[in-house]
Amino acid sequence: xxxxxxxxxxxxxxxxxxxxxxxxxxxxxxxxxxxxxxxxxxxxxxxxxxxxxxxxxxxxxxxxxxxxxxxxxxxxxxxxxxxxxxxxxxxxxxxxxxxxxxxxxxxxxxxxxxxxxxxxxxxxxxxxxxxxxxxxxxxxxxxxxxxxxxxxxxxxxxxxxxxxxxxxxxxxxxxxxxxxxxxxxxxxxxxxxxxxxxxxxxxxxxxxxxxxxxxxxxxxxxxxxxxxxxxxxxxxxxxxxxxxxxxxxxxxxx
Amino acid sequence: xxxxxxxxxxxxxxxxxxxxxxxxxxxxxxxxxxxxxxxxxxxxxxxxxxxxxxxxxxxxxxxxxxxxxxxxxxxxxxxxxxxxxxxxxxxxxxxxxxxxxxxxxxxxxxxxxxxxxxxxxxxxxxxxxxxxxxxxxxxxxxxxxxxxxxxxxxxxxxxxxxxxxxxxxxxxxxxxxxxxxxxxxxxxxxxxxxxxxxxxxxxxxxxxxxxxxxxxxxxxxxxxxxxxxxxxxxxxxxxxxxxxxxxxxxxxxxxxxxxxxxxxxxxxxxxxxxxxxxxxxxxxxxxxxxxxxxxxxxxxxxxxxxxxxxxxxxxxxxxxxxxxxxxxxxxxxxxxxxxxxxxxxxxxxxxxxxxxxxxxxxxxxxxxxxxxxxxxxxxxxxxxxxxxxxx
Numbered sequence: 001x002x003x004x005x006x007x008x009x010x011x012x013x014x015x016x017x018x019x020x021x022x023x024x025x026x027x028x029x030x031x032x033x034x035x036x037x038x039x040x041x042x043x044x045x046x047x048x049x050x051x052x053x054x055x056x057x058x059x060x061x062x063x064x065x066x067x068x069x070x071x072x073x074x075x076x077x078x079x080x081x082x083x084x085x086x087x088x089x090x091x092x093x094x095x096x097x098x099x100x101x102x103x104x105x106x107x108x109x110x111x112x113x114x115x116x117x118x119x120x121x122x123x124x125x126x127x128x129x130x131x132x133x134x135x136x137x138x139x140x141x142x143x144x145x146x147x148x149x150x151x152x153x154x155x156x157x158x159x160x161x162x163x164x165x166x167x168x169x170x171x172x173x174x175x176x177x178x179x180x181x182x183x184x185x186x187x188x189x190x191x192x193x194x195x196x197x198x199x200x201x202x203x204x205x206x207x208x209x210x211x212x213x214x215x216x217x218x219x220x221x222x223x224x225x226x227x228x229x230x231x232x233x234x235x236x237x238x239x240x241x242x243x244x245x246x247x248x249x250x251x252x253x254x
Numbered sequence: 255x256x257x258x259x260x261x262x263x264x265x266x267x268x269x270x271x272x273x274x275x276x277x278x279x280x281x282x283x284x285x286x287x288x289x290x291x292x293x294x295x296x297x298x299x300x301x302x303x304x305x306x307x308x309x310x311x312x313x314x315x316x317x318x319x320x321x322x323x324x325x326x327x328x329x330x331x332x333x334x335x336x337x338x339x340x341x342x343x344x345x346x347x348x349x350x351x352x353x354x355x356x357x358x359x360x361x362x363x364x365x366x367x368x369x370x371x372x373x374x375x376x377x378x379x380x381x382x383x384x385x386x387x388x389x390x391x392x393x394x395x396x397x398x399x400x401x402x403x404x405x406x407x408x409x410x411x412x413x414x415x416x417x418x419x420x421x422x423x424x425x426x427x428x429x430x431x432x433x434x435x436x437x438x439x440x441x442x443x444x445x446x447x448x449x450x451x452x453x454x455x456x457x458x459x460x461x462x463x464x465x466x467x468x469x470x471x472x473x474x475x476x477x478x479x480x481x482x483x484x485x486x487x488x489x490x491x492x493x494x495x496x497x498x499x500x501x502x503x504x505x506x507x508x509x510x511x512x513x514x515x516x517x518x519x520x521x522x523x524x525x526x527x528x529x530x531x532x533x534x535x536x537x538x539x540x541x542x543x544x545x546x547x548x549x550x551x552x553x554x555x556x557x558x559x560x561x562x563x564x565x566x567x568x569x570x571x572x573x574x575x576x577x578x579x580x581x582x583x584x585x586x587x588x589x590x591x592x593x594x595x596x597x598x599x600x601x602x603x604x605x606x607x608x609x610x611x612x613x614x615x616x617x618x619x620x621x622x623x624x625x626x627x628x629x630x631x632x633x634x635x636x637x638x639x640x641x642x643x644x645x
Contacts, residue, residue, distance in 0.1 A: 069443060070379075072365075072380070073374040074372070089365070090365065091360055091365040092361020092365070093361075097297065098447075106297045107361070110291060113362065204376060211381065225427055229327065236330055
């Protein structure tokens with residue numbers, strides 16, 4: 001089955017912040033107006049001026065960078081779409097934060113038992129067949145929830161129907177190899193806090209091309225080293241043998 | 255008449271004690287108030303001084319261990335045998351300090367062993383974790399004969415040398431090949447976040463070659479420091495040989511590095527004379543080209559003081575590279591704001607101090623050097639000694 005996705009339409013967002021409130025209450029967080037993503041703000045509605053807004057949240061990549069870099073598999077891609085974090089496994093290396101091309105995971109820097117914090121696409125709701133808290137509360141339909149196929153088709157339908165409204169591409173269709181949050185932007189990403197330099201391919205293959213070669217390189221390197229040891233050892237033994245013979249020869253003369 | 259003698263505290267012992275007290279206070283804050291209580295690390299700069307210095311530099315500085323043991327036991331250049339034990343000891347203590355620093359840097363250090371049971375073979379960090387654990391074990395086993403010899407377990411020492419050493423050395427080279435290069439691979443996944451003068455898909459190759467170079471240079475520096483501190487004999491001819499090898503490795507590294515920039519068309523960025531360009535030029539010219547040219551000079555190699563000074567420049571140059579990758583290039587690429595907090599420096603300095611302290615203990619009580627344990631550490635006038643060697 002297809003994964004679920006969120007479609008955010010910038011032209012429909014009125015910046016009411018209902019998604020922020022719903023998200024905070026859904027995750028038992030202190031109600032507040034965020035000014036960036038942080039350890040207690042999983043989504044943030046950025047005011048771009050002129051009554052235009054950008055929404056920030058975990059992009060729930062199809063092939064997530066964070067999942068690939070986590071040494072202990074604490075981050076997982078749920079088959080339904082959400083990317084989740086497991087407190088029991090995490091060692092706190094923060095490689096996920098380093099690697100995420102959207103700079104989504106945030107940290108509890110002032111906790112002795114810190115957690116990686118980020119939007120989990122309301123996994124507890126999605127597994128029950130419910131839409132995310134932000135999508136259910138959005139009063140204007142700026143954020144909608146459905147299968148990724150349906151959301152992508154809807155995005156392209158809107159693009160075609162009213163091309164003047166948008167920048168012309170679906171943000172997240174190709175970024176980082178495709179994401180589970182699709183955005184129709186009326187302002188280019190570079191005019192908001194959204195990264196505009198995310199490669200249009202998935203990131204995990206970059207390190208995998210290196211790692212997958214190790215099973216080929218290491219045996220060859222091992223044979224070479226072992227061989228050098230053995231060949232050189234033979235020379236050392238022969239030299240020792242010759243020294244002994246000379247010694248014995250001298251002894252016989254006495 | 256009674257002699258009145260005030261206790262004369264040794265300068266370094268005092269510095270060490272004060273640093274340890276400070277470290278204890280800092281660590282208390284760390285484990286009660288979190289990483290944020292002692293560092294300026296933040297959401298846009300999740301890795302800083304500790305990863306750059308303690309992990310990347312620390313592991314690279316330990317590369318002398320696998321390099322020298324490979325030279326002696328695999329390639330049978332047995333003249334270099336006196337270098338092997340100090341190099342193994344440096345590497346062993348170095349890796350222990352890396353792990354100790356990780357216990358500060360990791361958010362949940364009590365889970366540090368988790369890669370043993372929770373596997374993710376797609377993660378570079380998973381591979382680094384395994385290799386560092388295994389290689390530290392190898393280093394421990396390579397270090398063990400020093401203890402056995404001291405205790406008079408001669409049969410065990412003989413057994414280890416005959417049956418275990420070759421296998422351990424080969425395993426050590428293989429594990430080091432993997433994790434030294436993988437520390438570079440860690441950054442291969444952030445092409446859009448690392449400044450193009452430092453990002454490369456062949457970072458693993460660059461890290462591996464420069465680690466060997468650094469390992470060789472560090473062997474010289476450490477040998478000279480042991481000579482200064484413990485009155486160890488200075489093996490001038492061996493240092494000359496290491497100097498030649500370092501020159502060749504450095505040339506190889508610089509060729510790969512520059513070629514890589516040419517292939518990606520990023521070399522012109524080096525001549526924009528902005529911050530990135532100055533950092534790059536300083537790293538490559540002062541920390542690379544200059545010491546390489548000096549090491550190719552016979553006159554430099556024949557003077558132990560000049561040779562060691564040049565090798566120290568190599569050490570600084572490659573450490574500067576690691577810091578640039580971990581901090582400067584990342585900041586230039588992402589615009590993240592970060593200046594290390596002074597308490598971050600206390601942790602890093604503290605780790606070095608503990609390492610040096612343990613090394614000097616080992617030098618005193620274990621047969622690290624060919625001369626045996628140097629129990630009577632006597633102050634040496636380096637210039638008298640040096641003239642004797644260079645004459």
